[in-house]
Amino acid sequence: MTHSTTTTPGPANGSSTSSGGGPAAPAAAAVLWGRTKAALPRSYLLIVLVGIVIIGFIATPDFLTVRNATNVISFSAIVAVLAVGQFFVVLTGGIDLSVGSTVAISTVVSALLMQQGVPAGVAVIATLAVAALVGLLNGVLVVVLGLAPFIATLATLSIVQGASYIIQSTSLISISNTSFVQWFSDGAWLGLPNPVSIFLVVMLIAAFVAKYTTFGRRLYAIGGNREAARLSGLPVSRDLMTTYILSGLLAGLAGLLAAAQLLQGSSLIGQGYELDAIAAVVVGGASLFGGKGDPISAVIGCFVISIITNIMNLIGISSEPQLVIKGAVIIIAVFLSSAGGVARIRSALRKRPSSRSGPGAQNTPPVPTATVTS
Numbered sequence: 001m002t003h004s005t006t007t008t009p010g011p012a013n014g015s016s017t018s019s020g021g022g023p024a025a026p027a028a029a030a031v032l033w034g035r036t037k038a039a040l041p042r043s044y045l046l047i048v049l050v051g052i053v054i055i056g057f058i059a060t061p062d063f064l065t066v067r068n069a070t071n072v073i074s075f076s077a078i079v080a081v082l083a084v085g086q087f088f089v090v091l092t093g094g095i096d097l098s099v100g101s102t103v104a105i106s107t108v109v110s111a112l113l114m115q116q117g118v119p120a121g122v123a124v125i126a127t128l129a130v131a132a133l134v135g136l137l138n139g140v141l142v143v144v145l146g147l148a149p150f151i152a153t154l155a156t157l158s159i160v161q162g163a164s165y166i167i168q169s170t171s172l173i174s175i176s177n178t179s180f181v182q183w184f185s186d187g188a189w190l191g192l193p194n195p196v197s198i199f200l201v202v203m204l205i206a207a208f209v210a211k212y213t214t215f216g217r218r219l220y221a222i223g224g225n226r227e228a229a230r231l232s233g234l235p236v237s238r239d240l241m242t243t244y245i246l247s248g249l250l251a252g253l254a255g256l257l258a259a260a261q262l263l264q265g266s267s268l269i270g271q272g273y274e275l276d277a278i279a280a281v282v283v284g285g286a287s288l289f290g291g292k293g294d295p296i297s298a299v300i301g302c303f304v305i306s307i308i309t310n311i312m313n314l315i316g317i318s319s320e321p322q323l324v325i326k327g328a329v330i331i332i333a334v335f336l337s338s339a340g341g342v343a344r345i346r347s348a349l350r351k352r353p354s355s356r357s358g359p360g361a362q363n364t365p366p367v368p369t370a371t372v373t374s
Helices: 024-059 066-091 099-115 120-144 149-168 178-186 194-212 214-224 226-231 236-262 273-283 295-314 319-337 341-350
Strands: none
Touching: 024 295, 066 099, 066 194, 066 214, 066 236, 066 273, 066 295, 099 120, 099 149, 099 236, 099 273, 120 149, 120 178, 120 236, 178 194, 178 236, 194 214, 194 236, 194 295, 214 226, 214 236, 226 236, 273 295, 273 319, 295 319
């Protein structure tokens, strides 16, 4: 019996073709995509931010003024610090709704202490300690008692807000301590206003922790798969507790910035800040399911929202349409970051009918066949 095998010519294994449509082009594109994938969200946000600035310049001549820029940056510094703390919680798959009320009680505590003659430095330390205790309470509710982060921090929001009303007891508590105001509002360091310097330092430290420390890598692992992280021996409970304490501590710092800018302590300050912080994090590309994002993108997301709000204020849009527009921005951001919107768009683009059917199109190489005769 004689066996003969006939194989049609085809590309050799491991070979590549230089003409378009060969296997080398998709492979090269895949390698290039893999190398730049991590940088795309931040690059995209920067492009969006520049586009919004251009729109603001076209929409109103008051946008690109020194006074307006100072106001935007000063306000954004508060939310940016909140967004960094919120980012670490969201990174683990949690959420912290209590940061706005923590800002409020921080303004009240700091203003009340300084009104009683306590030195500014002592008042600052005491205020940050109170804010860290709020974060500790959140951590106990979530980690020890096993409550869902949404419910736990919503309850803490109510508790802290009520406590700030009780502590305030009067209408407003004025702040006249010049050292405190100089540290957190009017002063400058290396030519930058102190609020800007503070949020930049917080952002850079957070970015370093998230990317280059074992703690940051553990948080990504916890957010990606908490059970797998626990089975791998990671200190999941301790790290979760730390993130909520860190979020409370940064909310206290944001409260100090707000108190110095407004020169008062009030239980009404900070209302809605928790939503602004969460919006900044998701607009920055973080996933609400955890395991994705970075602090710098969260801060850029904060500036995107702040500048959009500032433009709407300058052109006279009332508060109700502003809420609608801000909600639409959040929906789009969550769809793209957490709901798989980017993957869905790519899948839809891949399913489009191929247009490579013209005279110059490459023909598909024939599949090798074998013929057996006996």
